[in-house]
Amino acid sequence: MIDSDRLEEIVHEAGQIALRQWPGAGHEVDIWEKSPGNPVCAADLAVDTFLKRELGALLPAAGWLSEETADEAGRLARDLIWLVDPIDGTRDFIRGRKGWAVSVCLVSSGRPLIGLLAAPARGESWRGVAGQGSYRNGERLVASQRGEFSGARVPAAALPKADSDLVAVEQPNSIALRAAMVAADEADLLATLRWGFEWDIGAAALIAREAGAAVTDAFGRPLGYNKRDPRAFGVLVSSASIHEAAVERLAERAAKLVVDKPQL
Secondary structure (H helix, E strand, C coil), X not given: CCCHHHHHHHHHHHHHHHHCCXXXXXXXXXXXXXXXXXXXXXXXXXXXXXXXXXXXXXXXXCEEEECCCCCCHHHHHCCEEEEEEEEECHHHHHCCCCCCEEEEEEEECCEEEEEEEEEHHHCEEEEEECCCEEEECCEECCCCCCCCCCCCEEECCCCCHHHCXXXXXXXXXXXXXHHHHXXXXXXXXXXXXXXXXXXHHHHHHHXXXXXXXXXXXXXXXXXXXXXXXXEEEEEEEXXXXXXXXXXXXXXXXXXHHCCCCCCC
């Protein structure tokens, strides 16, 4: 059995490492681009290094897949694997905004078992455990129960004309926090129509599902984890009652946008 208390301590400390370098608290941090338009900062790497060391010591049998670490094919032979995004929402982090989180998920045989988000700038700690529910700051979460698609709350800066019947609400840069908003009944729908990675959504997808939300890719298909290619097209998290309508709304757009996967 994993020491869940120690796991929470590790993720909490990872959040504190990031917080101690967060520009929003007056700190300076080195920033550069991994590729055009894809920023990374020293805090990303510091958190990644800490988590790889501490989670590896906590559960030596588990493999590793992180945004900031080169992928190793050996993970595919592991039943257990850590999915890690050291700082999800790096753009908000480097701009001194609060919409970022440390995301850690333990996956077994392709299924998330434990998902944790540390969002210290927001004073939030999120946890989901398969079959045991999900919590924010110790309070049990119940996801959006919205039954009507029109009027659904969506974390977005602005909505396209085709979705003018929906309602835009706060949009943290972290996709994990946006999914968690559905789990906390602060949003009814999160949808993306782009290629994304397992580490972006593993922890938050479990948190949302355990709160009662429906979670799929943009086409309504189940999400998979620890795949050879760790990408999927889009993510859709919503109230269970409006999920089918959301898939239908996105179907034509998704079909037009999905193209050959970009090279790793």
